[in-house]
Amino acid sequence: MFKSIVNYVGVVFLKLLSLLPYRLLVSIGYGLGYIAARLPSDRNHVVKTNLHLCFPDLSEDEIHSLSKKHWRLLGRSLVEKSIIWLGSEKQLSRMIEVKSAVDLTSRKPRILVNMHFTGIEGSIILSALAKRMDWPRTSGFFQRMKNPFFNRKIIEWRNRFGGNSIDRQGNAKAIIREIRNGDFIIIAPDIDLGVKDSEFVPFFGIETNTITTISRLATITDADVCLMVTTLKEDESGYLCEISKPLENFPSADVKTDTARLNEYFEKEIRLRPAEYYWVHKRFKNRPNHETNPYNPSK
Numbered sequence: 001m002f003k004s005i006v007n008y009v010g011v012v013f014l015k016l017l018s019l020l021p022y023r024l025l026v027s028i029g030y031g032l033g034y035i036a037a038r039l040p041s042d043r044n045h046v047v048k049t050n051l052h053l054c055f056p057d058l059s060e061d062e063i064h065s066l067s068k069k070h071w072r073l074l075g076r077s078l079v080e081k082s083i084i085w086l087g088s089e090k091q092l093s094r095m096i097e098v099k100s101a102v103d104l105t106s107r108k109p110r111i112l113v114n115m116h117f118t119g120i121e122g123s124i125i126l127s128a129l130a131k132r133m134d135w136p137r138t139s140g141f142f143q144r145m146k147n148p149f150f151n152r153k154i155i156e157w158r159n160r161f162g163g164n165s166i167d168r169q170g171n172a173k174a175i176i177r178e179i180r181n182g183d184f185i186i187i188a189p190d191i192d193l194g195v196k197d198s199e200f201v202p203f204f205g206i207e208t209n210t211i212t213t214i215s216r217l218a219t220i221t222d223a224d225v226c227l228m229v230t231t232l233k234e235d236e237s238g239y240l241c242e243i244s245k246p247l248e249n250f251p252s253a254d255v256k257t258d259t260a261r262l263n264e265y266f267e268k269e270i271r272l273r274p275a276e277y278y279w280v281h282k283r284f285k286n287r288p289n290h291e292t293n294p295y296n297p298s299k
Contacts (some may be wrong), residue, residue: 033075107182215258
């Protein structure tokens with residue numbers, strides 16, 4: 001009973017946040033990020049470990065400064081999820097601008113490769129604007145949450161404009177069907193989901209466990225593969241979602257080569273705006289050849 005009440009209080013709190021003036025919401029997020037950056041926590045350890053691994057030339061002071069900037073933006077993105085999950089189409093269209101190098105009305109089989117910047121869920125704008133812009137619906141994998149209540153709620157919120165959230169576990173046929181139907185398929189492969197259907201390929205010079213989903217799906221469906229990057233605008237007034245032209249000669253005959261190539265694109269984008277990347281994820285937790293876990297060296 002108590003847990004149920006807490007869940008509903010959480011929903012009400014998110015709704016109240018979504019009704020605040022945008023600038024005030026952003027300020028609250030920055031404040032939460034400021035506090036989080038200064039609290040000792042496992043995730044603070046993960047952030048700094050990732051930064052040390054990916055930017056070995058930075059000094060300790062520079063790592064500390066970059067970590068604080070990251071937490072500031074992460075705090076902002078967390079409160080902005082109140083709009084992403086509960087806001088209106090009008091709110092979303094004010095918050096996120098879309099620029100595409102391809103015709104989004106064409107229904108050409110196409111995979112949009114997203115990555116884990118703090119603004120990643122800006123992709124829901126494609127779903128929100130689909131009817132007005134005559135775009136197909138948006139489909140994508142989702143990772144189950146530990147809280148069943150919010151797992152159901154977030155799927156409901158993500159799908160409220162006609163989108164289609166597909167459980168990442170065991171639903172390859174569903175995603176293939178959506179691609180062939182010409183719907184928007186958005187997948188973020190820069191995450192460690194275990195060694196199954198993955199390869200160790202370079203990421204910031206580190207052999208990194210990376211899922212091979214994009215190459216395999218593109219081969220099966222003959223789909224174009226376009227990069228989709230959602231980043232903070234320079235004036236911090238919202239986010240810019242940019243969709244690239246199809247990658248040339250992708251996929252190739254080699255899944256591992258394709259996966260490494262995507263990591264190269266991701267790294268290039270991250271170096272342009274390192275504070276915006278989702279450093280709280282344990283990107284290097286699975287190691288090749290029984291190497292030491294960098295987040296917990298004792299294991």
